[in-house]
Amino acid sequence: MDTMDATLHAALGERRIQHLYRQRSHLTSGCAAMITVDGKPQHNFCSNDYLGLAGHPDIALALKAGADQYGTGSGASHLISGHSEAHENLEQQLAEFTGRPRALLFSTGYMANMGVITALMGRHDMVLQDYLNHASLLDGGRLSRAQMQRYKHSNIEDLAAKLDASHASRKLVVTDGVFSMDGDLAPLVSVAETLRHKSGL
Numbered sequence: 001m002d003t004m005d006a007t008l009h010a011a012l013g014e015r016r017i018q019h020l021y022r023q024r025s026h027l028t029s030g031c032a033a034m035i036t037v038d039g040k041p042q043h044n045f046c047s048n049d050y051l052g053l054a055g056h057p058d059i060a061l062a063l064k065a066g067a068d069q070y071g072t073g074s075g076a077s078h079l080i081s082g083h084s085e086a087h088e089n090l091e092q093q094l095a096e097f098t099g100r101p102r103a104l105l106f107s108t109g110y111m112a113n114m115g116v117i118t119a120l121m122g123r124h125d126m127v128l129q130d131y132l133n134h135a136s137l138l139d140g141g142r143l144s145r146a147q148m149q150r151y152k153h154s155n156i157e158d159l160a161a162k163l164d165a166s167h168a169s170r171k172l173v174v175t176d177g178v179f180s181m182d183g184d185l186a187p188l189v190s191v192a193e194t195l196r197h198k199s200g201l
């Protein structure tokens with residue numbers, strides 16, 4: 001602590017006063033509905049393991065078999081030499097399961113949101129985002145270097161007005177489907193209809 005920069009030290013102190021200083025709990029159990037936190041059993045209402053797959057025995061078995069066959073690291077990105085037959089099979093099966101022509105795997109949701117928006121949009125484009133979108137979507141929009149605006153949460157009138165006000169030739173509307181902090185659903189049908197109407201399709 002003695003060597004810590006004084007500004008940083010003060011900022012950390014300020015966070016503590018505001019009860020915003022965060023610390024990590026120690027889990028001694030795996031991810032499940034009941035977990036052991038700092039030695040105490042607790043109900044787990046804050047994971048994103050919605051389907052309970054993190055503790056599924058079949059997946060644990062497949063992971064062990066995969067580690068035996070491929071080891072524990074790919075050693076490179078997918079575009080270099082890190083795309084295994086197992087990745088390819090999983091993408092194909094996911095595409096089939098969801099009825100889409102292709103699927104592309106990312107290691108985390110954060111990376112998927114960054115990757116998709118930056119791939120689709122560039123500096124001459126416009127990205128419109130729901131005000132309560134996850135940080136990864138907002139970061140993806142910023143990194144794409146497109147002009148970015150946020151419309152009022154789930155507010156179709158505000159979205160339509162912002163679409164009308166923009167002169168960019170390519171516009172992307174980005175919304176979470178289920179908003180992770182509030183748990184409410186985006187009005188996806190209305191968003192899609194508004195876009196169809198505005199683009200004359």
Ligand SMILES: Cc1ncc(COP(=O)(O)O)c(C=O)c1O
Binds near residue numbers: 110111134
């Ligand atoms: C709505 C939403 N999008 C994206 C993410 C990021 O996903 P990940 O934790 O896999 O990076 C989360 C994570 O909690 C999320 O709730």
